[in-house]
Amino acid sequence: MTGITALHLARAQFAFTISFHFIFPAFSIGLASYLAVLEVLWLKTGKNVYDNLYRYWVKIFAIVFAMGVVSGIVMSYQFGTNWAVFSDKAGPIVGPLMAYEVLSAFFLEAGFLGVMLFGINKVGPKLHFLATCMVAAGTLLSATWILAANSWMQTPAGWMTNEVGQFVPQGSWLAIIFNPSFPYRFVHTVIAAYLTTSLVVGAVGAWHLLRDRANPGARTMFSMAMWMAAIVAPIQILAGDTQGLNTQEFQPAKVMAMEGHFDSYASGAPLVLLGIPDEENRRMTYSVEIPKLSSLILAHDLNAPLAGLDTIPRRDWPPVAIIFWSFRVMVALGFAILGLGLLSLLARIRGKLYEWTLLHRIAVMMGPAGFIAVIAGWVTTEVGRQPFTVYHALRTADSVSPIAGPAVTGSLLAFVVVYLGTFVSGALYLVKLMAKPPSLHEPLPEALPIRTAGITPASFIDAGGGE
Amino acid sequence: MHVDLTTVWAGIIVFAIVMYVVMDGFDLGIGILFTKFRVGADRDTAMNAIAPVWDGNETWLVLGGGGLMAAFPLAYAIILPAVYAPITAMLLGLVFRGVAFEFRWRDANHRARWDAGFCVGSIVATFAQGVTLGALLQGIKIGARAYAGGYWDWLTPFSVLTGASLVTGYGLLGSCWLIWKTSGAVNAEARRLAKALTPGMLAAIGAVSIYTPFLSDKYYETWFTWPGICALGVMPVAVAAIGLLLYRRILKGRDFLPFALALSLFGLSLLGLGISMWPDIIPGRLSIWSAAAPPSSQIFMLVGACILIPLILGYTTWAYWVFRGKVAAEGYH
Numbered sequence A: 001m002t003g004i005t006a007l008h009l010a011r012a013q014f015a016f017t018i019s020f021h022f023i024f025p026a027f028s029i030g031l032a033s034y035l036a037v038l039e040v041l042w043l044k045t046g047k048n049v050y051d052n053l054y055r056y057w058v059k060i061f062a063i064v065f066a067m068g069v070v071s072g073i074v075m076s077y078q079f080g081t082n083w084a085v086f087s088d089k090a091g092p093i094v095g096p097l098m099a100y101e102v103l104s105a106f107f108l109e110a111g112f113l114g115v116m117l118f119g120i121n122k123v124g125p126k127l128h129f130l131a132t133c134m135v136a137a138g139t140l141l142s143a144t145w146i147l148a149a150n151s152w153m154q155t156p157a158g159w160m161t162n163e164v165g166q167f168v169p170q171g172s173w174l175a176i177i178f179n180p181s182f183p184y185r186f187v188h189t190v191i192a193a194y195l196t197t198s199l200v201v202g203a204v205g206a207w208h209l210l211r212d213r214a215n216p217g218a219r220t221m222f223s224m225a226m227w228m229a230a231i232v233a234p235i236q237i238l239a240g241d242t243q244g245l246n247t248q249e250f251q252p253a254k255v256m257a258m259e260g261h262f263d264s265y266a267s268g269a270p271l272v273l274l275g276i277p278d279e280e281n282r283r284m285t286y287s288v289e290i291p292k293l294s295s296l297i298l299a300h301d302l303n304a305p306l307a308g309l310d311t312i313p314r315r316d317w318p319p320v321a322i323i324f325w326s327f328r329v330m331v332a333l334g335f336a337i338l339g340l341g342l343l344s345l346l347a348r349i350r351g352k353l354y355e356w357t358l359l360h361r362i363a364v365m366m367g368p369a370g371f372i373a374v375i376a377g378w379v380t381t382e383v384g385r386q387p388f389t390v391y392h393a394l395r396t397a398d399s400v401s402p403i404a405g406p407a408v409t410g411s412l413l414a415f416v417v418v419y420l421g422t423f424v425s426g427a428l429y430l431v432k433l434m435a436k437p438p439s440l441h442e443p444l445p446e447a448l449p450i451r452t453a454g455i456t457p458a459s460f461i462d463a464g465g466g467e
Numbered sequence B: 001m002h003v004d005l006t007t008v009w010a011g012i013i014v015f016a017i018v019m020y021v022v023m024d025g026f027d028l029g030i031g032i033l034f035t036k037f038r039v040g041a042d043r044d045t046a047m048n049a050i051a052p053v054w055d056g057n058e059t060w061l062v063l064g065g066g067g068l069m070a071a072f073p074l075a076y077a078i079i080l081p082a083v084y085a086p087i088t089a090m091l092l093g094l095v096f097r098g099v100a101f102e103f104r105w106r107d108a109n110h111r112a113r114w115d116a117g118f119c120v121g122s123i124v125a126t127f128a129q130g131v132t133l134g135a136l137l138q139g140i141k142i143g144a145r146a147y148a149g150g151y152w153d154w155l156t157p158f159s160v161l162t163g164a165s166l167v168t169g170y171g172l173l174g175s176c177w178l179i180w181k182t183s184g185a186v187n188a189e190a191r192r193l194a195k196a197l198t199p200g201m202l203a204a205i206g207a208v209s210i211y212t213p214f215l216s217d218k219y220y221e222t223w224f225t226w227p228g229i230c231a232l233g234v235m236p237v238a239v240a241a242i243g244l245l246l247y248r249r250i251l252k253g254r255d256f257l258p259f260a261l262a263l264s265l266f267g268l269s270l271l272g273l274g275i276s277m278w279p280d281i282i283p284g285r286l287s288i289w290s291a292a293a294p295p296s297s298q299i300f301m302l303v304g305a306c307i308l309i310p311l312i313l314g315y316t317t318w319a320y321w322v323f324r325g326k327v328a329a330e331g332y333h
Helices: A006-045 A048-082 A084-118 A120-154 A173-177 A182-211 A216-250 A252-259 A293-299 A320-349 A357-365 A369-383 A405-435 A445-452 A460-465 B005-032 B041-048 B054-071 B073-082 B084-106 B108-138 B157-181 B184-214 B217-224 B228-249 B257-277 B295-322
Strands: A159-161 A167-169 A271-278 A283-290 A388-390 B280-282
Touching: A006 A048, A006 A120, A006 A182, A006 A369, A006 A405, A048 A084, A048 A216, A048 A405, A048 B054, A048 B073, A048 B084, A084 A120, A084 A167, A084 A173, A084 A388, A084 B054, A084 B073, A084 B295, A120 A173, A120 A182, A120 A388, A167 B295, A182 A216, A182 A320, A182 A357, A182 A369, A182 A405, A216 A252, A216 A293, A216 A320, A216 A357, A252 A271, A252 A293, A252 A320, A252 A369, A271 A293, A271 A320, A320 A357, A320 A369, A405 B084, B005 B054, B005 B108, B005 B157, B005 B257, B005 B295, B041 B184, B054 B073, B054 B084, B054 B295, B073 B084, B073 B108, B073 B280, B084 B108, B108 B157, B108 B257, B157 B184, B157 B257, B184 B217, B184 B228, B184 B257, B217 B228, B217 B257, B228 B257
Parallel strands: none
Antiparallel strands: A159 A167, A271 A283
16 A cells, blocks of 8 residues: 555545535625625615725625625546546435525526626615625625535434435435434534624725825725624634534544544543644643533533543544644634634724734734634534545545546546635735725726726716615 | 437527527636736726626536436436536636636736636637537447446547537627626727627638537438438528628627627527437437436426526516616626
8 A cells, every 4th residue: 555545645636625615605605795785785774984995895805796696616526536436326405405405506606706896886875785695695695505414424313325326315305404413513614604704804994004004995994894803712612512512422433533632531630731642642731721621511520431442443533633622722713713812802992903013913814814713624524524425434544536546646636726826816916906906986897997097987976875 | 209207308408508608608608718808997887787797607517417416316326427627627617717707807917817817718618518519419338227338438539529519609709798788988999899709700610510419420411311301401691691690790880789690699609509419318328218317307407407407597687677688897786
């Protein structure tokens, strides 16, 4: 054995393409809702600042959305190219959920996106607002269906095996959609997307406040983002905790790996803060622990007994070290976001929200934190499902396509090269757009080359005032 | 032929593929021809003719893939590994052209590079789609519920022919769309391109049609025995008539007509394809019934499809209606 097999390569390809992909929906789910909020505020108050912020962020949204779409098309075919056996077996259940995602969400987004981006002067503000709301609703519907599919793979319910070995529905589809982990995962993921977006918006606002604290656009977006962080971060920590308890019930091995518990504890398991998991010798090394705290968190009782990985057959273990660390990254960032939110409340109380440069610097640094936390969270839950694709029903090793190593290597390399080339350029363009301060007369997205050439700006305001 | 859930689902998948070809065909075609247009206002106009709709158009491709997995999981699981390389190339081509779309507006210094990316991405994606079709038509080796061939099996003279044919065909659709949606210099250039591409399209249809019956005995029998022989008599005449009309009306006549005629050529080609393949999903190896998902999955999705597809068609029509009329370099105003 050379060590690296076609299976490893297929997994690497999936991990690479899905991680890249998810960065964009994590941002566009939050941004679409934020745009809807900005537009409704503009329609209600008539304040120019909301309208300008809408135009400022909608240009960024267009790029993020496009990158999300094209990287998403890849996903819808990769189940077949690299995971053919999984597709054959799980297709009758996972397939319809994804088909519903396309029919109800993707078309809704796509159908109204054109009007949202280019149609303000064609349809008037009310219909345009409807288009924004439809796009935002589409992003949430899409999250619903794809998370139902993912959650079913984590905690399969309502299924049986047919005579050719496929997983098929048994009884109601509601049992499949509302499988045990779906509600928790949905809440946790959508809030994560909102927080991720608010951190980016907050960082951009802070960046421009550091240069010009009188910029009205920068002030408004910073304030809105900091409210979001302050209110939603604690909710997210709570949501994460309940998802953890749900995971403990249905996928105990995942939680054991997250906690670094190789051994069972008869009474009062310690919380391992840090350490290096040694899977071979089945123990934590150099660990820093707080006695009994893990029992308190997971069982709400200091002296509760807690089972460890020693109760799970070795062949069913997920890779402990990856999950142990990715989980810690996510949690640490979650608390850092909470800290930022609390700091902003303090600044508000002192009346220094727009003047406190230290807060602004911290907010700028925290700009990418949401993305890192989201990816770390997904690594935890997906790697934690291993060694299965459908938990305790289909092993990852038995899910892969009959494609030889060289072909998978070739496609993996091609994906890496093209993704790095295109999406890194995209990220640079986004940063460039964000580095420009929001002005009083933000141009519309379609018109960039023309407007900068100095032709009269299209009048978003006039279109609204003309009613 | 009796209608059951499986035939209904086959119909829906075919509908998604037809919608995809009709809608994304022209915007890929504009990408294929993109570098033929002059840098500056002309290219901006060509781009603006598809900017508000390309995303919706591409969604039909996702429905094709997702729908195939949902309704015919076994076919999805066999076909995609069989066309591993072309599918990967198609996806990467689509990534390239999709981002080039946005990026060219953001980065004037590298616009030429993104324009080239838009063009190359469109050509690669289209060629790969054609190759995939050819690979499916020429037959795929299957074992026990899995693909059993090698990873170069898709590459044959026939699949290269179908790839090149699709590039020609989408190019024709793209140029005809521009005849409809633009005016001035872009319109004139589009007419010139359409005129050059029409004979190519007819030659491509002819070559693929002549080649196909000799790929397998099944195709030969379908086309050269009753009742297929009737279609064999009618189709070439219809294709030639439409092709001739298209060729003569490109320079004069109503602006939407070339697009409608080019679409009818595609319609006839797809009909011919359907006659060749029916009732198999992998020709000669796997029928739609052996590949079908269980009825519980089919019914669950059918409920959604019956409600949602009319809605989708409704608001898609509305979006096209909002952006009706000719476009200019400044986009839609």
